[in-house]
Amino acid sequence: MTISSGTTLGGRYVLRSLLAVGGMGEVWRGEDTELDRPVAVKVLKEGAAANETFLKRFRNEAKNAAGLAHENIAQVYDYGDQEGTAYLVMELVEGEPLSTILERERTLDEARLVRIIMQTARGLDVAHDAGVMHRDIKPGNLLVAHGDAVRITDFGVSRSMDQTTLTQTGMVMGTAQYLAPELALGKPATPASDVYALGIIAFEAVVGKRPFTAATAVDIAIAHVNEAVPPLPATVSPDLAQLIKELLEKNPRKRPRTAGELIERLGSLTLREPGTVPSAPTAASAPRGEAASTSDGARTRRGGGRTMPPSIAPREYRPRPDGPPRGRSARSVGQ
The missing domain is CATH 3.30.200.20 (Phosphorylase Kinase; domain 1)
Known part of the structure; x- marks a missing residue:
């Protein structure tokens, strides 16, 4: 036809x-x-x-x-x-793929990156709860609409827990640049495999390039398995750098194992203000952990760090006036 x-x-x-x-x-x-x-x-x-x-x-x-x-x-x-x-x-999503945004802007400021990763993790949390592993999370499959609203697309190589495999044993599925090491080795996908892909996206968004490059897809897949992740620049907030490092662990058991766990981590990050650089501690520096309020309701630590402002943090993690942050049930996020 x-x-x-x-x-x-x-x-x-x-x-x-x-x-x-x-x-x-x-x-x-x-x-x-x-x-x-x-x-x-x-x-x-x-x-x-x-x-x-x-x-x-x-x-x-x-x-x-x-x-x-x-x-x-x-x-x-x-x-x-x-x-x-x-x-x-x-x-029909009126927006553009995250890949187009990264090609144009090279890097994203940390608050915007966290907002995009948070929304993607919320969608993945629902998919994983339904037993569906996406297996091809990459910027081209994340559509970003007005206000940075994210829609996950293309479940073409996804697999539900009740579906028989469409590949031979050891066959690799997904896009090499965002492929978790266990998938490169032909092992089954888990929620941690999709979480790894989000780590690659986060690395790319703060550095301006992906951590592993090579001449062929096979060489890139091998690099995911064997090569160490390049160090992040000192301009990345320590909290975010540590999270990206954990997302890119070779062993899936050392990563946040689910999208829900990642959402919790994202909600508690301390981010550096755009354009600031790390400063050396001085004798007059405030004690570790001391914080002060800013005009937008965020909490700012000495040295330029800040916790996620209410406009970014999901409602269940915003501080309550009379107590600790709200908790999170397995299905409450994004609802």
């Missing part, structure tokens, strides 16, 4: 303009004529549709993503097949 602007799928989804082209398919801006709303339509390429493995992955993406309802996950509306062309109808 020939796909072009004006093509109608399923009797209701009219394709308007091409948004993106990937290895397996194309993503079109479209219109749902029955509900009169814009949609994104992912169409499997003709060659991929003829490949049974690709087709099963496409169906898995529809099944896995359709079962996840959260503000930080791009919603899937429908799935169909017309004249041998499989298509997936999704929420």
